[in-house]
Amino acid sequence: xxxxxxMVSGKITKTVACPKCGRPYEYEMKRTVLGKSSKxxxxxxxxxxxxxxxxxxxxxxxxxxxxxxxxxxxxxxxxDEMKKERRKFFGITLAGFGISIGGLLLIYLYFVFSHRILIxxxxxxxxxxxxxxVMLIIxxxxxxxxxxxxx
Numbered sequence: 616x617x618x619x620x621x622m623v624s625g626k627i628t629k630t631v632a633c634p635k636c637g638r639p640y641e642y643e644m645k646r647t648v649l650g651k652s653s654k655x656x657x658x659x660x661x662x663x664x665x666x667x668x669x670x671x672x673x674x675x676x677x678x679x680x681x682x683x684x685x686x687x688x689x690x691x692x693x694x695d696e697m698k699k700e701r702r703k704f705f706g707i708t709l710a711g712f713g714i715s716i717g718g719l720l721l722i723y724l725y726f727v728f729s730h731r732i733l734i735x736x737x738x739x740x741x742x743x744x745x746x747x748x749v750m751l752i753i754x755x756x757x758x759x760x761x762x763x764x765x766x
Contacts, residue, residue, distance in 0.1 A: 619652045619662035623670040627678045631685070631764065635692035640764035642685040648673040684757070685764045701758045708754055711747035715740045 624647040632639050650670025656662035684697050693701075718740035726732045 616654055617652070617656045617659040617662035618654050619656070619659065619666040621650045621663065621666040621670045623648060623650065623667075623674050625674050625678055629682065631687075631694060633687035633690060633692055634694055636687060636690045638687065638689050640685075640688055642683060642762065642764045644678065644681065644683050646674060646677045646681065648677055683762070685762045688763045688765065704754055704758050708747055708750045711743060711750060715743035715747055718743070 624645065626643055626645040628641050629644050630639055630641050648670055650666045650668070650673055652662040652665035652669065656665055682694070682696050682700060684693060684701060686693050718736065722733050722737050722740065
């Protein structure tokens with residue numbers, strides 16, 4: 616039994632009609648995906664072939680269905696699909712904040728009442744909080760201020 620992974624990248628030019636002014640504009644979208652073979656492949660060559668096919672299928676699906684946050688060069692509007700993508704990203708980030716702050720609060724309350732601290736749990740919640748801050752910074756730079764498309 617063999618196992619393989621294959622990473623592939625691709626790009627596509629997407630044409631979008633502005634929902635506000637109706638003008639079409641284009642932007643280039645790039646994606647990188649990882650394809651994996653099942654662990655039941657008979658040979659290494661079969662596993663690599665399966666991983667390549669999986670990666671190609673994932674890349675095609677990603678390029679067909681995803682969108683980037685790119686505003687209209689004329690009026691600055693973004694499509695509803697782009698707005699949904701933005702909300703989804705910030706929802707995940709806020710969930711990370713909530714989980715980490717809630718965990719730190721529970722650890723603090725445990726410390727207050729039992730006079731013992733849970734170091735491992737506190738460190739994990741702290742790491743979760745730091746990751747949420749990093750995701751928020753990335754989100755602000757990439758998702759809050761969209762790129763401009765090409766006319």
